[in-house]
Amino acid sequence: MHYKSFEEYSDETTEGIKDNYNKIISDLGEDTSRDGLLKTPERAAKAMQFLTQGYHQDPVEILKGAMFEESYNEMVIVKDIELYSLCEHHILPFFGKAHIAYIPNGHIVGLSKLPRVVDVFARRLQVQERLTEQILDCINDTLKPQGVAVVIEASHMCMMMRGVQKQNSLTTTSGFRGQFEKIETRNEFLKLIGK
Numbered sequence: 001m002h003y004k005s006f007e008e009y010s011d012e013t014t015e016g017i018k019d020n021y022n023k024i025i026s027d028l029g030e031d032t033s034r035d036g037l038l039k040t041p042e043r044a045a046k047a048m049q050f051l052t053q054g055y056h057q058d059p060v061e062i063l064k065g066a067m068f069e070e071s072y073n074e075m076v077i078v079k080d081i082e083l084y085s086l087c088e089h090h091i092l093p094f095f096g097k098a099h100i101a102y103i104p105n106g107h108i109v110g111l112s113k114l115p116r117v118v119d120v121f122a123r124r125l126q127v128q129e130r131l132t133e134q135i136l137d138c139i140n141d142t143l144k145p146q147g148v149a150v151v152i153e154a155s156h157m158c159m160m161m162r163g164v165q166k167q168n169s170l171t172t173t174s175g176f177r178g179q180f181e182k183i184e185t186r187n188e189f190l191k192l193i194g195k
Contacts, residue, residue, distance in 0.1 A: 009045075009046050009049050010049075013045075013049065014042065014045045014046060014049065015045075017045035017048055017049070018041040018042045018044075018045040019041070020045075021040070021041035021044045021045055025037060025041065050123075051084075051123060052086070052123055052124055053123045054120045054121060054122065054123030054124040055123075055124055057120045057123075058120075059117045059138045060142050062116050062120065063109055063113050063142045063143060065113070066109055066110030067107050067108070067109050067142075068107065068110075069106060069107055070106070070107065071106075072104055072108060073103060073104055073105070073146065074103065075103050075185075075188065075189065075192075076103070076104065076108065076111075077099070077189065077192055078099075078100050078101075078114045078115065079097075079099040079100075079192075080099065081097060081098040081099070081100065081115045081118050082095075082096075082097060083095065083096060083097065083098050083119070083122045083154070084122060084123075085123070085124070085126045085128075085131060085154075086124075086125050086126065087127065087156060087158045088125035088126055088127060089127070090158040090162070091125065092156070092157040092158045092161065093157045094126075094128065094155065094156040094157060094158070094171075095155060096152060096153045096154030096155055096170070097153050098115075098118045098135065098150065098151070098152045099149075099151045099152075099193040099195075100148070100149070100150050101148065101149045101180070101189045101192075101193075102139060102143060102145040102146075103145050103146040103147045103148075103178070103179050103185075104145055105143075105144055105145050107143055107144075107145075109143060117135060117139065118135055121134045121135055121138070128154055128156075128171055128173050129173050131152065131173075132150050132151075132173040132174065132175050133175055135152075135175075136150045136175040136176075136177060140177045140178070145178065146178050147176070147177055147179030147180040147181070147185065148176075148177045148178065148180065149175070149189050150174065150175050151172065151173070151174045151195065152173050152174075153170055153171070153172045154170070154171050155169070155170060155171075156171060
């Protein structure tokens with residue numbers, strides 16, 4: 001399935017998730033018949049489907065749908081790509097920015113496709129480390145560039161709202177393939193993204 005905004009929900013799936021949320025809210029000690037909570041299980045069910053829509057999208061098809069032959073062979077960077085995901089350990093949000101670079105090897109890709117690939121992988125239950133690798137490998141395996149680099153910086157609500165409760169911590173992950181494994185190319189990329 002190509003990338004699309006997910007606003008259609010399976011009635012059967014919504015109903016099942018809704019029933020589960022209704023039970024969770026009740027088990028927490030709330031009155032699910034209270035006016036403010038009457039539609040909460042259904043809204044939460046639809047929100048969860050939206051936040052995990054990446055399971056139903058194909059990032060390879062997104063990239064292949066906008067690949068163009070081109071002789072350009074210098075670094076291409078898309079930085080400050082907003083991302084929102086859910087930590088698979090607590091199902092709490094983490095959010096931040098991704099920075100992606102690649103050096104073409106006969107093909108370029110439509111620039112909007114790189115943020116869409118980020119969204120596909122981010123809209124799943126994730127850990128930041130795997131998210132970084134999945135984006136990196138998808139671009140590398142599909143475009144077959146001379147090199148690709150991904151850096152993600154994110155704040156994790158599971159560290160901010162619970163557990164250690166550190167409000168100002170930022171987690172940075174990175175991955176490099178091909179030409180970006182060379183220190184001079186990597187340093188050029190990091191300088192251009194302000195790191």
